[in-house]
Amino acid sequence: MSALETVGLTKYYGETRGIEDLTLSVESGEVFGYLGPNGAGKTTTIRTLLGFIAPTDGEATVLGYDVRDERALIEAKKRIGYLPSDPGFDEGATGTQFLDYQASLKGDDRREELLELFDAPVERAIEEYSRGNKQKLAIVSAFMHDPDLVIMDEPTSGLDPLMQERFYDFLEDEQERGVTFFFSSHILSEVRKVCDRVGIIRDGKLVTTEDVETLLDRNGKRVRLRTNEPVAREEFEFAGVHDLVLDGAVQFTYTGEYDVLLDRLSDYHVVDVDIEEAPLDEVFMRFYGGEASTDEAGEVSASEGGEVDA
Numbered sequence: 001m002s003a004l005e006t007v008g009l010t011k012y013y014g015e016t017r018g019i020e021d022l023t024l025s026v027e028s029g030e031v032f033g034y035l036g037p038n039g040a041g042k043t044t045t046i047r048t049l050l051g052f053i054a055p056t057d058g059e060a061t062v063l064g065y066d067v068r069d070e071r072a073l074i075e076a077k078k079r080i081g082y083l084p085s086d087p088g089f090d091e092g093a094t095g096t097q098f099l100d101y102q103a104s105l106k107g108d109d110r111r112e113e114l115l116e117l118f119d120a121p122v123e124r125a126i127e128e129y130s131r132g133n134k135q136k137l138a139i140v141s142a143f144m145h146d147p148d149l150v151i152m153d154e155p156t157s158g159l160d161p162l163m164q165e166r167f168y169d170f171l172e173d174e175q176e177r178g179v180t181f182f183f184s185s186h187i188l189s190e191v192r193k194v195c196d197r198v199g200i201i202r203d204g205k206l207v208t209t210e211d212v213e214t215l216l217d218r219n220g221k222r223v224r225l226r227t228n229e230p231v232a233r234e235e236f237e238f239a240g241v242h243d244l245v246l247d248g249a250v251q252f253t254y255t256g257e258y259d260v261l262l263d264r265l266s267d268y269h270v271v272d273v274d275i276e277e278a279p280l281d282e283v284f285m286r287f288y289g290g291e292a293s294t295d296e297a298g299e300v301s302a303s304e305g306g307e308v309d310a
């Protein structure tokens, strides 16, 4: 059984499209990353899956429960964790009071263990918390009832790099225990680290789902190098080079074979080189941006992943 499934899921806010005709399925034990630019419909999807907003059309189940069935969803939520991107609290309550309340709704088998790992200052009033401490409290709350499925909306926003790493390690352990994750993210390194598969949403529609390796291979690397002598543009116009800029340095995005690149570079005296992951925005633009047009039948035509040559 899929841990999470949507068929033709659609949500309009009046005239405004939130998501449209979304069909996807996340298997039990899978870590599924949900990516898309601002306003794409990620939060709308998540809020619909949790029953916070009703779909306009289509169907969705979480752990087999219909999200439109309020009573069923109360049961389901005892086995589901939710980590919002900007958690709201009763600010006057202390962390302990908040967790006690959450525990009364869904249980708290793992509260102490999680507080040790993500030490939020639970004795203090939440209004005194920093953004990061609020997020840590939300993590404890999302996981303390030992859920089977965890839905997260940009889960590491507000966490410092050390806490982010701790959170990723924790997710890995949870995945090994068989927990399923569905989460939205803007951060490619996060997606690389933790996801098995990703779905990309744009303008409320699912453009593609694919495994992480495929996405990252297509994404390529951003290369910037300096040579001790000027280079001619045509020398760097070979397969896999995109968005070539010569501005004293040589800059481009590279999606080809690394052997070929290194072979080419060996012709120069390279005095400085940076090779880094291209940002997600570039993936959206290159593969799903300008070319992801909607045809007359309403189908997104770049879903085959047709690469756009620079």
Ligand SMILES: Nc1ncnc2c1ncn2[C@@H]1O[C@H](COP(=O)(O)OP(=O)(O)OP(=O)(O)O)[C@@H](O)[C@H]1O
Residues within 6 Å of the ligand: 013, 016, 017, 018, 019, 036, 037, 038, 039, 040, 041, 042, 043, 044, 045
């Ligand atoms: N309560 C609302 N009322 C009206 N329109 C809304 C509402 N919530 C979202 N929308 C619209 O629905 C679309 C999808 O928004 P959504 O918040 O789901 O995107 P997102 O992918 O989560 O964006 P972000 O990355 O910026 O959080 C946007 O056009 C947004 O303006």
